[in-house]
Amino acid sequence: MRINCPHCGLRSNDEFSYLGDASVVRPDPAAPNATEAFYAFGYERANIAGPMQELWYHAAGCHAWLVVTRDTRNHEILDVKSAQEVALERQKAAGTAQ
Amino acid sequence: MPRSDRYSIFSVFLEGLRGQTGWGQAWRQATPKPNYDVVIVGGGGHGLATAYYLAKRYGVKNIAVVEKGWIGSGNVGRNTTIVRSNYLLPGNIPFYETSMKLWEGLEQDLNYNAMVSQRGVLNLYHSDAQRDAYARRGNAMRLHGIDSELLDRDAVRSMYPWLNYDNARFPIQGGLLQRRGGTVRHDAVAWGYARGADRLGVDIIENTEVTGFRISNGKISGIETTRGFIGANKVGLAVAGNSSRVAGMAGLTLPIESHVLQAFVSEGIKPFIDGVVTFGAGHFYVSQSDKGGLVFGGDIDGYNTYAQRGNLPVVEDVLEGGMALMPRIGRVRLLRSWGGIMDMSMDGSPIIDRTPIDGLFFNGGWCYGGFKATPASGLCFAHLIARNETHEVARAYRLDRFRTGHMIDEKGMGNQPNLH
Ligand SMILES: Cc1cc2nc3c(=O)[nH]c(=O)nc-3n(C[C@H](O)[C@H](O)[C@H](O)COP(=O)(O)OP(=O)(O)OC[C@H]3O[C@@H](n4cnc5c(N)ncnc54)[C@H](O)[C@@H]3O)c2cc1C
Ligand SMILES: [Zn+2]
Numbered sequence: 001m002r003i004n005c006p007h008c009g010l011r012s013n014d015e016f017s018y019l020g021d022a023s024v025v026r027p028d029p030a031a032p033n034a035t036e037a038f039y040a041f042g043y044e045r046a047n048i049a050g051p052m053q054e055l056w057y058h059a060a061g062c063h064a065w066l067v068v069t070r071d072t073r074n075h076e077i078l079d080v081k082s083a084q085e086v087a088l089e090r091q092k093a094a095g096t097a098q
Numbered sequence: 099m100p101r102s103d104r105y106s107i108f109s110v111f112l113e114g115l116r117g118q119t120g121w122g123q124a125w126r127q128a129t130p131k132p133n134y135d136v137v138i139v140g141g142g143g144h145g146l147a148t149a150y151y152l153a154k155r156y157g158v159k160n161i162a163v164v165e166k167g168w169i170g171s172g173n174v175g176r177n178t179t180i181v182r183s184n185y186l187l188p189g190n191i192p193f194y195e196t197s198m199k200l201w202e203g204l205e206q207d208l209n210y211n212a213m214v215s216q217r218g219v220l221n222l223y224h225s226d227a228q229r230d231a232y233a234r235r236g237n238a239m240r241l242h243g244i245d246s247e248l249l250d251r252d253a254v255r256s257m258y259p260w261l262n263y264d265n266a267r268f269p270i271q272g273g274l275l276q277r278r279g280g281t282v283r284h285d286a287v288a289w290g291y292a293r294g295a296d297r298l299g300v301d302i303i304e305n306t307e308v309t310g311f312r313i314s315n316g317k318i319s320g321i322e323t324t325r326g327f328i329g330a331n332k333v334g335l336a337v338a339g340n341s342s343r344v345a346g347m348a349g350l351t352l353p354i355e356s357h358v359l360q361a362f363v364s365e366g367i368k369p370f371i372d373g374v375v376t377f378g379a380g381h382f383y384v385s386q387s388d389k390g391g392l393v394f395g396g397d398i399d400g401y402n403t404y405a406q407r408g409n410l411p412v413v414e415d416v417l418e419g420g421m422a423l424m425p426r427i428g429r430v431r432l433l434r435s436w437g438g439i440m441d442m443s444m445d446g447s448p449i450i451d452r453t454p455i456d457g458l459f460f461n462g463g464w465c466y467g468g469f470k471a472t473p474a475s476g477l478c479f480a481h482l483i484a485r486n487e488t489h490e491v492a493r494a495y496r497l498d499r500f501r502t503g504h505m506i507d508e509k510g511m512g513n514q515p516n517l518h
Contacts, residue, residue: 002408005398006406007442012410012411013409013411014411014414017400017515018401018516020355020402020514020515020516021402025417033413039500039501042444042500042513043353043444043501043513044351044352044353045342045352045353045354045355046342046351047342047343047355047356047402048402049342049343049356049404052262052402054401054402056512062157071403072356072402072403072404073404073405074405074480075403075405075409
């Protein structure tokens with residue numbers, strides 16, 4: 001499995017370390033349902049069989065966090081973006097750009 | 099019934115004289131009935147053991163095991179066959195020791211040769227800190243009445259003189275030995291439980307995938323399968339790496355991620371290593387099969403996957419671990435490698451519990467260590483399903499422990515499944 005880092009090009013997956021599902025986002029601690037939301041954030045995972053967005057860190061390369069879309073059934077990599085870019089897009093979509 | 103249904107020295111002798119014509123099928127090819135009292139989803143070790151103990155110890159009649167592939171096609175037939183009960187935490191120790199005791203009587207109970215071999219499991223330590231951690235583990239085991247011995251370097255050397263003791267970074271300082279640990283022939287465990295369950299009337303339904311659940315008013319009434327609907331009063335899930343997928347069909351989200359673990363076997367060589375040895379500085383464990391192959395493995399690959407194969411970096415890492423520990427294996431050729439999908443839980447420990455759906459029970463989160471648990475997992479799951487109460491040695495394995503903060507984290511890694 002090789003990941004096409006936007007900064008470094010195609011690299012073996014052993015240069016990267018894996019955090020997990022990129023759709024898991026830290027909830028608002030002030031929200032009324034914060035207890036429940038933090039439980040789900042900490043422990044519940046969709047554990048998708050199919051294309052999944054995940055966080056990879058290019059530890060032996062540029063040290064960037066990446067959002068990789070990868071099919072968990074066959075390891076095919078469908079898309080790679082910098083995590084910063086994805087975060088900015090999400091903020092924009094949520095209308096909370098700071 | 100076939101002439102020689104019970105295996106014994108006499109039946110082997112008799113069939114030798116009669117041209118091996120009296121053996122029957124180990125289990126029937128069952129066709130699904132419209133209704134069962136209990137349906138177990140997943141014909142791996144845990145599912146089959148559950149069905150066996152349900153029938154044998156809890157007197158439940160009318161049981162089916164529904165398996166999407168064939169018996170033994172999952173992790174039960176893919177693991178490195180190591181059994182041990184050298185755990186540290188109170189939630190785990192009694193459970194794994196119950197399993198060890200069941201292993202010790204399994205072959206007589208099942209009338210099946212599962213090649214249970216208590217050849218000893220030796221975990222090496224390579225630093226003072228690691229020695230202290232192993233001493234603590236060994237003491238915890240002894241407090242629970244389980245055998246464990248802390249060996250110094252000379253004692254390890256007298257067992258395995260050819261290990262690399264003076265590796266500059268990871269010298270061997272000693273090891274923690276559990277003599278009652280060892281290996282069990284994995285396929286034979288699946289076949290033995292399948293045969294035992296079949297003899298007690300359990301229907302083993304292979305090549306039938308569960309595709310959904312029928313649930314109304316919060317209660318289960320059966321399963322949808324590729325061979326149609328099968329009614330059931332109670333359903334138990336024991337689908338290992340596919341836990342999230344199958345539980346998802348019942349609307350549940352689990353504290354589990356699926357990861358791949360690879361294993362390896364070398365060409366057959368002469369007797370070389372008579373126990374199980376693990377490298378404490380990297381991750382490498384090895385034993386030798388009766389055919390002569392070295393059976394070994396290491397870490398999980400570390401990313402979510404349902405593909406039953408891994409990648410080369412871990413292959414390299416495992417082989418490097420092996421070379422650091424036992425340079426002698428450098429000339430041995432690798433025969434095969436394969437992978438299996440692990441249900442990695444958020445604290446590295448399993449779950450045997452009810453679910454929020456009435457009549458639906460869950461068994462999973464076994465991570466890379468569920469083979470050794472097979473007998474106790476089956477027993478405790480059967481107890482839970484039959485009596486609707488938790489078996490005393492499985493009380494800690496609750497589904498809601500992540501919510502209540504009662505995690506059982508042997509390694510102290512937190513909620514990062516790929517680090518357990
Ligand atoms: C490479 C490797 C090495 C390992 N080494 C060890 C070891 O040395 N010691 C140890 O203790 N443990 C080890 N393990 C872990 C151990 O093998 C597993 O934890 C254990 O086998 C899981 O339980 P099981 O036997 O019931 O799983 P499985 O045999 O995987 O059974 C689950 C079954 O569910 C079926 N299934 C899934 N979805 C469906 C569906 N929708 N409908 C019907 N059926 C379905 C699958 O086909 C499968 O047969 C290892 C695992 C691997 C992969
Ligand atoms: Zn990079």
